[in-house]
Amino acid sequence: MEFRYLPMTSEDKQEMMKAIGIKDTDELFADIPAGVRLQKELDLKQPMNEYALTKELTAMANKNISTKEVVSFLGAGVYDHYIPSIVDHVISKPEFYTAYTPYQPEISQGELQAIFEFQTMISELTGLPVANSSMYDGGTALAEAVNLSAAQTKKKKVLVSDAVHPEYQQVIQTYAKGQEIEIIPIRLNNGKTDLTHLEEQLHDDIAGVVVQYPNFFGQIEQMDAIQKLLENQKKTMLIVSSNPLALGYLTPPGEFGADIVTGDTQVFGIPAQFGGPHCGYFATTKKLMRKVPGRLVGQTQDENGVRGYVLTLQAREQHIRRDKATSNICSNQALNALASSVAMSSIGKHGIRKMAEMNMQKARYAKKKFAENGITVVYEGSFFNEFVIQLNQDITKLNAALLEKGILGGFDLGKINPAYQGQMLVAVTEIRTKQEIDQLVKELGDMHV
Amino acid sequence: MSDKNFPLLFERSKEGRTSYSLPELEVESFDLEAELGDVYIRKEPPKLPEVSELDIIRHYTGLASRNYGVDSGFYPLGSCTMKYNPKINEDIARLEGFSHIHPYQGPGTVQGALEMLYDLQESLKEITGMHEVSLQSAAGAQGEWTALMMIRAFHEANGDHHRTKVIVPDSAHGTNPASAAVAGFEAVTVKSNEQGLVDLEDLRRVVGEDTAALMLTNPNTLGLFEKNILEMASIVHEAGGKLYYDGANLNAIMGYVRPGDMGFDAVHLNLHKTFTGPHGGGGPGSGPVGVSEELAAYLPKPLIIKDNDTFSFDDDRPESIGRVKPFYGNFGINLRAYTYIRTMGAEGLKKVSEYAVLNANYMMRRLEKAFQMPYPQHCKHEFVLSGSIQKKLGVRTLDMAKRLLDFDFHPPTIYFPLNVEEGMMIEPTETESKETLDSFIDTMIHIAKEVEENPEIVQEAPHNTIVKRMDEATAARKPVLRYEEE
Numbered sequence A: 001m002e003f004r005y006l007p008m009t010s011e012d013k014q015e016m017m018k019a020i021g022i023k024d025t026d027e028l029f030a031d032i033p034a035g036v037r038l039q040k041e042l043d044l045k046q047p048m049n050e051y052a053l054t055k056e057l058t059a060m061a062n063k064n065i066s067t068k069e070v071v072s073f074l075g076a077g078v079y080d081h082y083i084p085s086i087v088d089h090v091i092s093k094p095e096f097y098t099a100y101t102p103y104q105p106e107i108s109q110g111e112l113q114a115i116f117e118f119q120t121m122i123s124e125l126t127g128l129p130v131a132n133s134s135m136y137d138g139g140t141a142l143a144e145a146v147n148l149s150a151a152q153t154k155k156k157k158v159l160v161s162d163a164v165h166p167e168y169q170q171v172i173q174t175y176a177k178g179q180e181i182e183i184i185p186i187r188l189n190n191g192k193t194d195l196t197h198l199e200e201q202l203h204d205d206i207a208g209v210v211v212q213y214p215n216f217f218g219q220i221e222q223m224d225a226i227q228k229l230l231e232n233q234k235k236t237m238l239i240v241s242s243n244p245l246a247l248g249y250l251t252p253p254g255e256f257g258a259d260i261v262t263g264d265t266q267v268f269g270i271p272a273q274f275g276g277p278h279c280g281y282f283a284t285t286k287k288l289m290r291k292v293p294g295r296l297v298g299q300t301q302d303e304n305g306v307r308g309y310v311l312t313l314q315a316r317e318q319h320i321r322r323d324k325a326t327s328n329i330c331s332n333q334a335l336n337a338l339a340s341s342v343a344m345s346s347i348g349k350h351g352i353r354k355m356a357e358m359n360m361q362k363a364r365y366a367k368k369k370f371a372e373n374g375i376t377v378v379y380e381g382s383f384f385n386e387f388v389i390q391l392n393q394d395i396t397k398l399n400a401a402l403l404e405k406g407i408l409g410g411f412d413l414g415k416i417n418p419a420y421q422g423q424m425l426v427a428v429t430e431i432r433t434k435q436e437i438d439q440l441v442k443e444l445g446d447m448h449v
Numbered sequence B: 001m002s003d004k005n006f007p008l009l010f011e012r013s014k015e016g017r018t019s020y021s022l023p024e025l026e027v028e029s030f031d032l033e034a035e036l037g038d039v040y041i042r043k044e045p046p047k048l049p050e051v052s053e054l055d056i057i058r059h060y061t062g063l064a065s066r067n068y069g070v071d072s073g074f075y076p077l078g079s080c081t082m083k084y085n086p087k088i089n090e091d092i093a094r095l096e097g098f099s100h101i102h103p104y105q106g107p108g109t110v111q112g113a114l115e116m117l118y119d120l121q122e123s124l125k126e127i128t129g130m131h132e133v134s135l136q137s138a139a140g141a142q143g144e145w146t147a148l149m150m151i152r153a154f155h156e157a158n159g160d161h162h163r164t165k166v167i168v169p170d171s172a173h174g175t176n177p178a179s180a181a182v183a184g185f186e187a188v189t190v191k192s193n194e195q196g197l198v199d200l201e202d203l204r205r206v207v208g209e210d211t212a213a214l215m216l217t218n219p220n221t222l223g224l225f226e227k228n229i230l231e232m233a234s235i236v237h238e239a240g241g242k243l244y245y246d247g248a249n250l251n252a253i254m255g256y257v258r259p260g261d262m263g264f265d266a267v268h269l270n271l272h273k274t275f276t277g278p279h280g281g282g283g284p285g286s287g288p289v290g291v292s293e294e295l296a297a298y299l300p301k302p303l304i305i306k307d308n309d310t311f312s313f314d315d316d317r318p319e320s321i322g323r324v325k326p327f328y329g330n331f332g333i334n335l336r337a338y339t340y341i342r343t344m345g346a347e348g349l350k351k352v353s354e355y356a357v358l359n360a361n362y363m364m365r366r367l368e369k370a371f372q373m374p375y376p377q378h379c380k381h382e383f384v385l386s387g388s389i390q391k392k393l394g395v396r397t398l399d400m401a402k403r404l405l406d407f408d409f410h411p412p413t414i415y416f417p418l419n420v421e422e423g424m425m426i427e428p429t430e431t432e433s434k435e436t437l438d439s440f441i442d443t444m445i446h447i448a449k450e451v452e453e454n455p456e457i458v459q460e461a462p463h464n465t466i467v468k469r470m471d472e473a474t475a476a477r478k479p480v481l482r483y484e485e486e
Helices: A010-020 A025-029 A050-062 A085-091 A109-126 A138-153 A166-178 A195-201 A223-231 A286-291 A318-324 A334-372 A395-404 A434-447 B032-040 B053-065 B087-093 B111-128 B140-157 B175-182 B200-206 B229-238 B293-298 B331-367 B388-392 B397-406 B434-453 B455-459 B472-477
Strands: A157-161 A182-186 A206-212 A237-241 A260-264 A280-284 A296-301 A307-312 A386-390 A423-427 B132-134 B165-169 B186-190 B211-216 B242-247 B266-269 B289-291 B303-307 B310-314 B383-386 B423-426
Touching: A010 A025, A010 B331, A010 B434, A025 B331, A050 B087, A050 B111, A050 B331, A085 A334, A085 B053, A109 A280, A109 A296, A109 A307, A109 A334, A109 B053, A138 A157, A138 A166, A138 A206, A138 A237, A138 A260, A138 A280, A138 A286, A157 A166, A157 A195, A166 A182, A166 B140, A182 A195, A195 A223, A206 A223, A223 A237, A223 B032, A280 A286, A296 B472, A307 B472, A318 B175, A318 B186, A334 A386, A334 A423, A334 A434, A334 B032, A334 B053, A395 A423, A395 A434, B087 B331, B111 B132, B111 B266, B111 B289, B111 B303, B111 B310, B111 B331, B140 B175, B140 B211, B140 B242, B140 B266, B140 B289, B140 B293, B165 B175, B165 B200, B175 B186, B175 B211, B186 B200, B200 B229, B211 B229, B229 B242, B289 B293, B331 B383, B331 B423, B331 B434, B388 B397, B388 B434, B397 B423, B397 B434, B397 B455, B434 B455
Parallel strands: A157 A182, A157 A206, A206 A237, A237 A260, B165 B186, B165 B211, B211 B242, B242 B266
Antiparallel strands: A260 A280, A296 A307, A386 A423, B132 B289, B266 B289, B303 B310, B383 B423
16 A cells, blocks of 8 residues: 655665665564564554545544534633634644754744743733743643642642642642652632631641632632731742633732742633643742743844844753753643744733633623522632532533533532532633523523422 | 844734734623722733734744744654654644533543544554553653653552662663652663663663663664663563653554563653654643553553443543543544554554664665764664764864754754764654655765865854854853843
């Protein structure tokens, strides 16, 4: 069979073998011990032509229900937002997506400058002066922040709020095990981190405190009170995981004294794609600049004084420091950081406030409608674009019924904790219309008797 | 500042200019200021650019023209496998049924996605000869760490708490020792011998009761197959350690030999290398992990399982190391790799390795007349030459790499691995034609001649690029990591 990605003709092959001095390419594999050499063909599906494969994989895609076909109120860390059309046009430029990490600055200025701009935008949103070029996702970025706090403070205990995304908590646990860091969960009080419990647990041996703002339940944590608690515990780091869209309206964590802010920029121009690839961000203080995991782009000049950009402070990284590196991260999410940069540029300085505000307004409208229709809203506190409702039936069943009506219902909180049985986390973003919200309320109201 | 400076998007910004297209509010307006109060409403808007849509497009089109990808030209970056990124993969990844599905939709609404993931798990099991595969790890380095955490869990379950050391060859990629450290191990180096292979005597010396694992790339980072692999496996296994395969170089051996058959207990793969997920300027990647039956219980959860013709998540894995990433891995990259595997099949993948190796050997034989080859035996998919002859004439490998830029080539990986003087690691990949290889070889020979006859032209390279060599020392000494308004 012919393969369109393999350009050698049989004449090429003959000439090349002659230049090497072999008669058969098998000679090049002669150093593989005979006993383990594969004696059969791999048992894989037969190769397919482009047309047939496209047809088959399109059929496979069509077995999934896409959020383009339904009205989604599902969030819980991954959101259905407006994606400017230009985003995909930019990230489809092959000079970006077929490039490697920009290790040769003379021919990588495009990527380097784009990352430098991404770093600037993240710094603006988080209120911290240093942001890296991206992490895998919000969960691993947060886990790296926990590791960094332990390494920096030389303490081995970290307090993690139970209002942090449950899967982020699980990732933190896995990472912490490698570094033998003890994770102490902090209870909730009315959907927010219990400050009394936090205060009780906050001792000299605590490396860091991790909260999510807005938290997993959509609630806006009492950041000013948390900041006050940490004032008595100066060495303990405050680590905040934030939805960066919310920071278009809310006071940035940097202003509440956060040492590290992480999160995921999926909300800016990145489709859900079943959970990845998304794009983690990592922002911190000048003090921790030389401890940041991952790549950093810095501005400099060439020998003629022309402004340009390079990967910098690489002495932190694994390819230089090996086992002494601050992290093992190598590949990151550069192309998705680019997508988010394009989206953030498109939304712009004033658009981002409008967009964040619109999420809050529409979510408040939905919340009010639920209350008017006799459905309990569980937490009364201030929230961003998600809130919890209490229903008297199994959420899986309700969601199946909603799907019949073309609605993708909210996240079933009973899946993370039996105490939350019958609770649904509803996400309302800027693209939901009044009519869609009204319909969700009506359908759930009809079922909730 | 030079007038050649390419403006930052922030410098194109003008107060009041917009590019967004937000929906209507439609609903009544709630008083957020009264609700949130001063403390929680940001005082200054974030200084994102204020630009028009055309400004953005021109900006990024300009930036793209200042960047070099595989689609621009030859990119023989050793150990990175910069092969062609098929366009059908991009089309498939953008199908709405794949790109716009939420990780928390009910399994019944994502059967196509689960089928793809399951089928990919199965394909990678077959290609690597491993017992089970998890697709959760986001990239190679995360895959390494995931596998080491599993090996750690295995030893701990056996009460082997004293296995604290992970052995790494001196030629290994920096992620290997870094991943060992993040997993809580001490990295110990094993030396290479004169043939560029792991020194068995030294391996015997460093292996012991404290050995948790040996991490190995095979072919190794010099592009050489560790032909003593079976003996190495038995040295490590007899001491109670595990053998870990870094799949960075799998492109050389598909269909010829499988890590599982060589005695490896755990492997990670770089789907963005061997399996054509694009590198994206540094990511996203995907780093699935495959393991032997003995380690399977420790895989990150959930895995995708098939029951009759229904696919679901298997969360019931009590010995699992837990979750290494939210959701189910970099699905979009896994999908591209899957599309590629389905395009190539077993026959195609074996040819991929055949041509990757043929191309590298052809380049090596033609270049050995002008450059020193520290390891003259046949290589696999890549080889490392030394610039030691040229260094004696006052020209460094860095200079030659920069000179290649003038001829529109991306330079090879340089100064890696660390055990070759003035090293230059060349990996052509199988997707390049003989004409491209010849053109690069001729240019390299031309540069070697320049080094003899006109070294300044090489020492002062590049000459044709939009910027010259950058002042990296100042960048690190006085870091400017974000734009500040003047």
